Amino acid sequence: MKIEQYRLIEKSRIKEFLNKLISIYNVVAPVEKGFNNFAFEQIRTADEVRLNYIPTILPPKKYFLPKKETILEFELGDELKVEPVTEYENLVLFGVHTCDIAGIKCLNMVLSDRPKDTAYLIRKKHITIIGIECNNYCDDYASCSFVGAHIPTTGYDLMFTELSEHFIVHVHSSKGMEIVEKTEMFKGADQNTIEELKILRNNKLKVFNNEIPTERRYIPDLFDRSFNATVWQELESKCLSCGNCTAVCPTCYCFDIKEDVELSLKRGERYRVWFSCQLDPFAKVAGGIDFRRERSARQRHRFYRKFRYHIDRYGMIFCTGCGRCSRTCMAGINLKEVLTSLIRESEAKIWRKWL
């Protein structure tokens, strides 16, 4: 911890800071939607912002990879005119949890791989991320400690951590520094507050337990043994294929491409819109053949897509432990429980081999 990278702001002045931020930037932050639901929305005053919130309905991904995004506009005439479009906006995201920052890091990995997603990369440049560290679990659905996303590491411009009197702020980029300078509300950190931060982080090791009864490094092996696990069959009867678990996941990036014309039938646009492997038409091809008709196969794909395939390709687990998929599933399919069942079943098999 380099003390010169840290700044302090009194906790009582956080609203003042937010209002100042709003006066300079377009600020997006978590707001309350009722029934313990939250959403990232553009805010007009600090009063709308909730600093204590459980993961929002949709992750902040929606600003990086919009739900619906125009990619080109066309004009149909004697000659076809086509114009590629990139939509972006300068935004400051305030109050992003470390799990969601991990999600954005996953997207960065995939979308800067070839073929590069230029629109995404342009948008990313225009977005500033101000994180807020969780000192406690949001709720029981979280498994961020299992994947190591509960402690801030990288992927943000500023990171706020709540101490007794202050927020201690880690300045992690020049964009972050710019905010510190423009708002003029921060002072340098002192040795005491750095000590307090160290104690807090140590304490977090006790507060945050490994939520899944295995270690992260055993995950590839576990999944290599689990392709025919009975859990998938259980999901076959439970899952409604509603696609909620993938819609809310910060590391899902599948999309469909569609076109629409104006009523004049002369001008139109091509756009992409989020899509999901859980949905019936996803793996359907010409002739009506569906490569993944069974719900069990679709659910299995979702789990392998989070915990196995990307380890080979990117060396990363593509689950941030945010718990959104479990929270949103009206059928009660719970990621922690599915992983635990896989572990139990696989252990039983290994024992049988030895006996």
Added chain:
Amino acid sequence: MSKPKVAFFDFACCEGCQLQVANLGEMVLDLIDIVDIVEFREVMSEKWDGEFDVSFIEGSITDEHAVERVKKIREKSKILVALGSCATIGGVNGMKNSFNLEEAGRYVYGEAYKFFPTIHTKAVHQVVRVDYFINGCPIYQPEFLTVLKCILKGLPYYVPEYPVCVECKLNENVCMYDRGLTCMGPVTKAGCNSWCINNGNICYGCRGLTINPNSQGFKDVLKKFGIPEDFLMKKIEMYNKCKELDES
């Protein structure tokens, strides 16, 4: 090129879907720029006895007269569109099919029921070939326009095969299950942009079941939320009773 001749016909229904078209507001002006509306009882009294390029059929088929009439319209129409739940899936009129026909007749018309012969309610495609389906009770205006544009461009329109939840999540609504309510969204075809939920209502399933619904799983969910099964079946049947005719 002359504009395509378009007509609207109503069968057993509340005409709410035609009303949605009539209520397109300024868009109606754009509409009559590209099509020639030759019959539309909701807004005009003219009639046309030639051929139709596009016929919209609203309502379900509930007696022999209707069967004959819709067959004649089919013969005279290049393209035939089922408009609204009554037409696409039988809709609320399908509830009649849960009863003995005579009993239903007596309930509505008393002893005079014999003068009103009736048949099992049918969706339009259960009587004649249908080229395009616009689901919903009532139809969702933007989807109506999308389908119309597809027709005029000679493109197919695919009713989404995924459930309403997909659109609902994109709209970032608080899920009805979190509010302690139940919702037909998970088993109902999308395409309405989760219109009802956006406006604080549950999904009633008016667009019909998805192509491959997990009905048992859905029953289990509702059981978990304390909903009795027969109540659920009534909910599903409110719009979907005619589906049985497809299956038999």
